Each structure stands twice: as C-alpha cells, then as structure tokens.
Amino acid sequence: MKTGSQRNAVASESANEAELHGITELAREYGISLRAIRFYEDKGLLAPRRINGGRAYTRRDRVRLGLILRGKAVGMSLAEIEHILSLYGEHGEGRGRQLDYLVGRIDEAMAELASRKRHIEDMLADLAEARAQFKREMAAKRRTKKA
Amino acid sequence: MKTGSQRNAVASESANEAELHGITELAREYGISLRAIRFYEDKGLLAPRRINGGRAYTRRDRVRLGLILRGKAVGMSLAEIEHILSLYGEHGEGRGRQLDYLVGRIDEAMAELASRKRHIEDMLADLAEARAQFKREMAAKRRTKKA
DNA sequence: GCCGGTGGTTACGTTAACGTCAACATATTG
C-alpha cells in the first residue's frame, strides 16, 4: 500500500491524521507478523480504515495494537483484551453507553489485573526464597571445602 | 483409589508421608478436572507415586500443583511453568546440578516475572486514567443537567 | 514487458491445553 505516499490521494479528510501507516510498517514497528495483525482485525480488535483496498492505520490503531500486545504479555486472551479495549474505544458507539457502567467494567478489569499482580508477587517471593536457600547451601559448601 | 485408607497396605515406606491423596481429592481441592491433573502429569509437571495402579499424591505434589495453577493464573504456559518447577524440585537429580547455575535460572525467571508485573502496572495505570476521565465526564454531565 | 515489492484473500496446518467419551478394572455397599 505504501500509505505514507502514493497510490491515490484520498484528498480532504478534514486534514487530520497526518500519519497513516501500512501494515508492514506496523508489523515491523511492533515486531509481529502481518498475519497476526490481520488476525486481530478478524477478531475485531483492530479496525483500520481502507484506502484503495489496503489497510491504513492511524495513531489510535497503533495505540490499540500496543494495548493488545501488552495484554498478551501479561497473559490475557484476545477475548479478554477485546473486552478491555471496548472500555477505551469510542464510548460513543451505540450512543450513550452509561458512564457509570463503563466505570464498573473498568473496576472489574482492574481487580482482575490486581489479582494477577498479587500472584506474580507471590511467585517472586517464592523464587526469592528458593534463591536464598541455594545461596545458603553454596556458602555451606564453600566452608566445607575450605575446612 | 481412596488413598487415605485401604485397597492394600503398602506397609513400611519409612513411616513418612502420612497423608497421601487421590486424584479426585486433589481435583476438588484445587477446583480443576481430573483430566487436567493427568494432563500435567503427561507433560511431566507432576509425578505422583503409584499405588496399585492408582495415583497417590503427597504434600510435595500438592505444592507443585499449586505452583502450576499460580503459574497459569499469571499467564505462563505449561512449558514455562515446567521450567520454573525444575528450579525447585529435587535439585539433586542428575547429581550435583551446580547451585550457581540454579540461582542463575531463578534470576532469569524472576526478571521475566518482574517484566510482567511492570506490564500489569502499566495497564492498571492506563485503566485508572480512563476511569478518571469517565468520572470527569460524569461530573460534567451532572452539572449540565443541574443547570 | 517482465520483475520485485507490497498488499489482499481464502484455505489448510499446527500447537497448546484440555474436554469428552468409550471401555474396562476394582471395591464397597445395599
């Protein structure tokens, strides 16, 4: 597509969103495959505009993709991620989705993440303990050798 | 199997590990399926003793299962979990696995977890921001209505 | 005018992590 340049003008468009990016750019920028990006789109997580058949990603799309990858990094499924993304995106869709409902969903999502964070902290503590234990054994071994 | 009771004496066994548990007990205790437990065993994450064909889980096995589930809760794959479990279990296997090597692996695992933790903190921060934003909009709406 | 690069759309393959089901053994209980 070569979004940053030719293949057709698109003219007008209220002059905003100066930088539109092609799928290859996005892929390289985030270090993932084109297939993955298209897959996320199939799953409804991304919805880039189409310019002459090609996908054109805006800054917002990039942010979403970032959130998707971060979500994956913390072990969330694409379904869960979609769920969270819906909390961000255009809360105007469907006209008027109550704000307090949205805040409620966000609280749920935050609670979920907080729980995961606690689990991680537990594991970190366990590992630190095991580490210390091994360290003690190493020290003991050294003393034995020295004797 | 009914591990806690009959079906054969097993006698001796150096009198330790008083409480052996059956697979169903474990499943209920941790709220998972029998199939899952057997699956973890197939994957080498668990290795219960066999008593008359049935699986007998010791306290150690339970601890391992706990670690497995916690690992899953933070989004780790079974392969990653196996990796971490190997840091705990019987570091005598193979005779003499160097302790400093083990400490190294633990450090890696801890770094990995710390990274995940940071990701989660980032998401929490983002969500908190979105939440605050909605709250502000709600306040604005109320003021409008009141006017 | 053909090549390579970029992009697009099916369609099928793959791995992980189990679920589901069948078929069978054993053991306690009514």
Next chain:
DNA sequence: CAATATGTTGACGTTAACGTAACCACCGGC
C-alpha cells in the same frame, strides 16, 4: 450379586492464536 463410586488408559474433538502456502492485483523501474 448388581449397582455405584473411583480409578485407568486410549482416542478423538475443540478452542485459541496464529503460521504457511497458494494465488491475485497494483505500482515503480530497468
């Protein structure tokens, strides 16, 4: 003794998340 509970081993099905392959189209260039 038959029912019921608990256990075992396959074998096959399923869902998620992509990877891979095949094939088509357009654009710029030599």
